[in-house]
Amino acid sequence: xxxxxxxxxxxxxxxxxxxxxxxxxxxxxxxxxxxxxxxxxxxxxxxxxxxxxxxxxxxxxxxxxxxxxxxxxxxxxxxxxxxxxxxxxxxxxxxxxxxxxxxxxxxxxxxxxxxxxxxxxxxxxxxxxxxxxxxxxxxxxxxxxxxxxxxxxxxxxxxxxxxxxxxxxxxxxxxxxxxxxxxxxxxxxxxxxxxxxxxxxxxxxxxxxxxxxxxxxxxxxxxxxxxxxxxxxxxxxxxxxxxxxxxxxxxxxxxxxxxxxxxxxxxxxxxxxxxxxxxxxxxxxxxxxxxxxxxxxxxxxxxxxxxxxxxxxxxxxxxxxxxxxxxxxxxxxxxxxxxxxxxxxxxxxxxxxxxxxxxxx
Numbered sequence: 001x002x003x004x005x006x007x008x009x010x011x012x013x014x015x016x017x018x019x020x021x022x023x024x025x026x027x028x029x030x031x032x033x034x035x036x037x038x039x040x041x042x043x044x045x046x047x048x049x050x051x052x053x054x055x056x057x058x059x060x061x062x063x064x065x066x067x068x069x070x071x072x073x074x075x076x077x078x079x080x081x082x083x084x085x086x087x088x089x090x091x092x093x094x095x096x097x098x099x100x101x102x103x104x105x106x107x108x109x110x111x112x113x114x115x116x117x118x119x120x121x122x123x124x125x126x127x128x129x130x131x132x133x134x135x136x137x138x139x140x141x142x143x144x145x146x147x148x149x150x151x152x153x154x155x156x157x158x159x160x161x162x163x164x165x166x167x168x169x170x171x172x173x174x175x176x177x178x179x180x181x182x183x184x185x186x187x188x189x190x191x192x193x194x195x196x197x198x199x200x201x202x203x204x205x206x207x208x209x210x211x212x213x214x215x216x217x218x219x220x221x222x223x224x225x226x227x228x229x230x231x232x233x234x235x236x237x238x239x240x241x242x243x244x245x246x247x248x249x250x251x252x253x254x255x256x257x258x259x260x261x262x263x264x265x266x267x268x269x270x271x272x273x274x275x276x277x278x279x280x281x282x283x284x285x286x287x288x289x290x291x292x293x294x295x296x297x298x299x300x301x302x303x304x305x306x307x308x309x310x311x312x313x314x315x316x317x318x319x320x321x322x323x324x325x326x327x328x329x330x331x332x333x334x335x336x337x338x339x340x341x342x343x344x345x346x347x348x349x350x351x352x353x354x355x356x357x358x359x360x361x
Contacts, residue, residue: 078132130343
């Protein structure tokens with residue numbers, strides 16, 4: 001029998017770090033470490049958090065008796081690097097330098113590759129990232145925004161999109177490369193994409209508020225009104241940014257992004273909650289319809305995934321709007337830890353080739 005493959009996964013979020021240890025395809029141990037406001041506020045930048053977060057990683061390893069010397073790979077959540085195709089990438093010096101400098105933007109996910117590299121260097125073993133948020137496979141027509149000074153960007157929940165598409169293909173007894181899907185990730189942010197034979201040819205920019213409004217993001221706002229708001233003199237740029245990401249969507253209308261609380265208010269016949277919730281469903285449905293048009297209506301299924309898909313009310317409401325387009329497959333939650341581990345596993349098993357980052361222009 002061949003030796004087992006040992007993989008350690010690091011998935012940093014804005015207020016937490018998720019950790020997991022896998023043996024082959026099985027998760028042996030996991031933990032979500034919550035970070036206090038005091039810890040986070042003591043750090044002037046995201047990257048300056050790496051030291052205190054890394055200490056918690058080593059404590060997790062000690063507490064769970066993880067055999068570090070047997071690790072075959074450490075995988076980190078991919079952050080804001082330069083646009084890349086889907087796949088598993090070897091973490092190299094160029095990637096680390098760009099993330100340390102926040103060259104393409106600052107986000108907690110930038111810590112994934114950096115801390116994976118720190119741990120892997122002590123083993124030693126390779127460090128990888130899998131399907132980072134900047135996966136860019138968009139077709140040329142999808143890049144044009146309507147003005148040459150602004151280009152549409154591919155920034156979305158690529159890791160979960162790709163994992164959900166693979167899982168949906170398996171349910172259909174097909175390979176992802178043989179399928180055509182519209183995949184909708186429904187969480188704090190919402191991204192809806194057209195998948196063609198394993199590539200995402202069009203998707204809304206979920207980071208900057210494009211697409212449907214979500215629990216905490218505004219979605220695409222009327223351009224003229226947004227421009228007037230920006231130059232009204234009433235709001236600094238930081239406030240405008242928070243209106244779009246973090247304090248938009250359900251949060252702006254209802255004062256909360258807690259879907260369970262909102263659905264409870266709907267059961268209690270709260271008219272504002274009902275109207276706002278239905279409007280979000282309506283916008284998600286329109287985006288799915290738009291991506292269906294990009295596939296000319298030829299698709300194997302519409303795939304719904306992300307944290308909000310645990311809501312049976314939301315799924316019922318969406319299906320009423322979109323089930324006429326194509327069969328609907330629901331893959332609840334965000335299987336990020338498994339998706340990261342399996343990206344490394346496919347490389348270590350020889351099912352996929354690892355990709356290099358340093359030569360990408």
